[in-house]
Amino acid sequence: MEIKSMRFKANAEASLANVVLQGNLKNAKGKFVTKRAEAIKEIDDFEGTRDAAAAIRNKVIDNLDLWLERFETRAQETGAKVMWAKDGAEVCRLVTEIARKHGVTKVTKSKSMLSEEAGLNQALEAAGIQPVETDLGEYILQVDNNEPPSHIIAPAVHKSLDEVADLFHKVHGTPRKTEIPALTREAREVLRGHFLTAEMGLSGGNFLVAETGSVALVTNEGNGRMVTTLPRVHVVITGIEKVIPTLEDLSTLMRLLPRSATGQSISNYFSILTGVKKPEEHDGPEHLYFILVDAGRADVVGGEFHEMLRCIRCGACMNHCPVYQTIGGHAYGWVYPGPMGSVLTPLYAGIENAIDLPHAATLCNQCGVVCPVKIPLPELLRKLREKQTDAGLRPLVERIGLRVWAWVAQRPALYGLGARVGARYLKWLAGEDKSIRLLPAAQEWTNGRDFPAPQGKTFRELYAARQKSAKEAA
Amino acid sequence: MSSREDILGRVRASLHRNAGNAATAREVMAAALANRNPGPQPAVASEPRALLERFRVKSEQASSTVEIVATEAEVPAAIAKYLAAMSLPTTAVAWASLGALDWAGAGLSVEARGARDADLVGITGCFCAVAETGTLMMTSSPDTPAAVSLLPETHIAVVRAARIVAYMEDAWNLARDELGSLPRAVNFISGPSRTGDIEQTIVLGAHGPYRVHLVIVEG
Numbered sequence: 246m247e248i249k250s251m252r253f254k255a256n257a258e259a260s261l262a263n264v265v266l267q268g269n270l271k272n273a274k275g276k277f278v279t280k281r282a283e284a285i286k287e288i289d290d291f292e293g294t295r296d297a298a299a300a301i302r303n304k305v306i307d308n309l310d311l312w313l314e315r316f317e318t319r320a321q322e323t324g325a326k327v328m329w330a331k332d333g334a335e336v337c338r339l340v341t342e343i344a345r346k347h348g349v350t351k352v353t354k355s356k357s358m359l360s361e362e363a364g365l366n367q368a369l370e371a372a373g374i375q376p377v378e379t380d381l382g383e384y385i386l387q388v389d390n391n392e393p394p395s396h397i398i399a400p401a402v403h404k405s406l407d408e409v410a411d412l413f414h415k416v417h418g419t420p421r422k423t424e425i426p427a428l429t430r431e432a433r434e435v436l437r438g439h440f441l442t443a444e445m446g447l448s449g450g451n452f453l454v455a456e457t458g459s460v461a462l463v464t465n466e467g468n469g470r471m472v473t474t475l476p477r478v479h480v481v482i483t484g485i486e487k488v489i490p491t492l493e494d495l496s497t498l499m500r501l502l503p504r505s506a507t508g509q510s511i512s513n514y515f516s517i518l519t520g521v522k523k524p525e526e527h528d529g530p531e532h533l534y535f536i537l538v539d540a541g542r543a544d545v546v547g548g549e550f551h552e553m554l555r556c557i558r559c560g561a562c563m564n565h566c567p568v569y570q571t572i573g574g575h576a577y578g579w580v581y582p583g584p585m586g587s588v589l590t591p592l593y594a595g596i597e598n599a600i601d602l603p604h605a606a607t608l609c610n611q612c613g614v615v616c617p618v619k620i621p622l623p624e625l626l627r628k629l630r631e632k633q634t635d636a637g638l639r640p641l642v643e644r645i646g647l648r649v650w651a652w653v654a655q656r657p658a659l660y661g662l663g664a665r666v667g668a669r670y671l672k673w674l675a676g677e678d679k680s681i682r683l684l685p686a687a688q689e690w691t692n693g694r695d696f697p698a699p700q701g702k703t704f705r706e707l708y709a710a711r712q713k714s715a716k717e718a719a
Numbered sequence: 720m721s722s723r724e725d726i727l728g729r730v731r732a733s734l735h736r737n738a739g740n741a742a743t744a745r746e747v748m749a750a751a752l753a754n755r756n757p758g759p760q761p762a763v764a765s766e767p768r769a770l771l772e773r774f775r776v777k778s779e780q781a782s783s784t785v786e787i788v789a790t791e792a793e794v795p796a797a798i799a800k801y802l803a804a805m806s807l808p809t810t811a812v813a814w815a816s817l818g819a820l821d822w823a824g825a826g827l828s829v830e831a832r833g834a835r836d837a838d839l840v841g842i843t844g845c846f847c848a849v850a851e852t853g854t855l856m857m858t859s860s861p862d863t864p865a866a867v868s869l870l871p872e873t874h875i876a877v878v879r880a881a882r883i884v885a886y887m888e889d890a891w892n893l894a895r896d897e898l899g900s901l902p903r904a905v906n907f908i909s910g911p912s913r914t915g916d917i918e919q920t921i922v923l924g925a926h927g928p929y930r931v932h933l934v935i936v937e938g
């Protein structure tokens with residue numbers, strides 16, 4: 246997928262000005278947060294479970310080469326073929342080759358963010374093979390001119406019922422329906438035909454189990470089961486970081502993933518797929534391929550951002566992020582939005598291609614608190630900011646500004662004087678209504694909101710006064 | 720250089736891999752693979768009645784309906800009654816493992832085979848069931864095809880009470896003991912298929928069944 250992260254500021258402004266989008270975001274915001282909060286209450290030792298989950302992920306990532314070899318061996322023993330792809334282009338080439346080899350004309354897909362990374366749909370179409378997205382959210386986006394997803398769990402969260410109603414009326418040529426169940430039924434009927442006729446099914450993988458050589462898939466709609474049960478060929482595309490050791494570890498992670506993602510105790514379907522169909526079986530693919538994808542991951546191993554590889558793609562960090570809640574996912578400009586996207590995009594797509602993303606956060610740590618595998622997202626964002634400054638990627642004014650600030654901050658008397666003058670100036674600027682509509686030198690900030698004015702005295706002045714009165718009282 | 724070698728080579732370099740640390744890492748790996756201790760689990764009472772009750776409550780929370788019968792012989796009549804009450808067809812596809820029940824005696828026409836698109840009712844058993852989350856564990860085989868619980872609009876599952884375990888980890892141990900290795904497909908099912916992709920409003924019956932009915936056999 247094309248990287249548009251360099252247009253973050255313009256995209257964010259457009260999102261803020263888009264009335265329909267703002268309504269849709271407001272509607273979605275509370276639901277994920279409330280449901281998750283309810284669901285995690287069912288876990289007696291939630292913190293202990295998070296620690297266990299983080300430890301499972303670390304165990305593999307710390308020795309990823311050996312775990313990958315182990316998974317590969319087990320998967321091959323079950324009859325699967327294991328392939329490796331350095332980047333998105335290689336994913337496209339391999340999938341096209343597999344499709345050609347098996348005479349495939351149509352591919353049904355269950356959701357795969359990696360296929361978005363690779364731009365696989367466009368590549369398949371160019372090769373004359375029809376890709377059909379079958380996750381309802383992804384399907385809506387595909388028939389709307391391949392619009393990119395704006396959320397990793399709910400790809401069409403930015404769209405309203407009205408927009409979907411118009412879209413289906415247009416692309417299906419059916420009378421316009423206004424009820425969500427009726428629209429869902431319409432998509433079901435269209436997609437059933439594709440499920441039954443596609444020769445190849447394509448899925449992502451939530452986890453790869455080294456013990457058994459299996460892929461684990463978490464789904465609700467049943468489309469994941471369809472694409473891995475009905476076609477002759479099944480291709481799994483996953484990042485190399487998805488390996489976990491055992492089925493027990495899978496159970497631990499499953500206590501956290503659906504709860505963190507959608508607030509469910511467990512997803513409707515959870516499929517663990519191992520090898521190919523036996524000759525006497527009624528269903529299942531005759532050919533199973535794993536494509537293990539690097540696309541930037543190998544270089545994160547063992548480095549200062551390696552904790553990001555623990556990510557299990559639950560989406561909780563974006564659901565709880567005040568910035569995501571306000572601007573939605575498209576503004577981030579690539580496949581992964583929200584806090585995890587602001588870390589992943591610079592790492593996978595190049596730090597120079599996503600200058601604003603590490604700054605698209607208030608570092609309030611809501612994301613860090615909810616992350617089921619305890620990724621310290623704010624800390625990683627801060628490290629990325631440092632890296633940008635070190636590499637001279639930040640604007641000159643900002644770099645000089647930071648130097649000046651550092652120089653002043655090391656001189657307490659000067660710092661105190663500056664703060665006193667600043668606080669009084671801002672109080673004066675605010676006037677009667679105690680909030681500032683336009684802050685000179687920070688107009689961008691005040692364009693979207695008012696700046697609450699300081700009340701006149703600085704923290705140090707108040708602290709000194711307090712100490713003094715405490716002493717007098719004593 | 721192949722992509723495999725390129726990728727693994729870079730991972731090895733990042734991890735400063737050498738013969739010494741590889742040997743240590745292999746030991747850590749073998750221990751992790753042999754470890755059967757579960758992680759932290761929420762409390763689930765293990766007494767049989769409590770397991771059945773929890774399974775029932777959690778299944779209903781996942782929008783399944785539940786009926787409890789005393790013996791297997793009562794299953795066909797119970798299913799016939801459910802189908803009639805829901806105004807559903809009396810023709811169904813079923814797993815071969817259930818083929819011996821007296822379906823005709825209950826007025827049902829049941830064929831034991833793989834599922835087709837036109838099948839409206841699918842009847843299955845299950846390998847076992849998990850009380851913690853109200854979940855069925857299905858293991859695929861020639862007699863237990865996966866599509867029977869997927870293609871029809873109505874899925875009815877027969878669950879033996881004695882096969883209800885507390886946790887998913889118990890289910891894995893049963894599978895290791897009884898099947899040796901995992902079958903092609905293990906499907907955990909918790910209620911009818913659903914989607915929330917339009918305005919986060921939950922709709923049942925996305926691509927799989929609209930309804931799941933569980934008949935639990937106590938005896």
Ligand code: SF4
Binds near residue numbers: 562563612616617
């Ligand atoms: S970073 Fe954490 S919270 Fe965000 S998607 Fe990944 S696992 Fe979930």
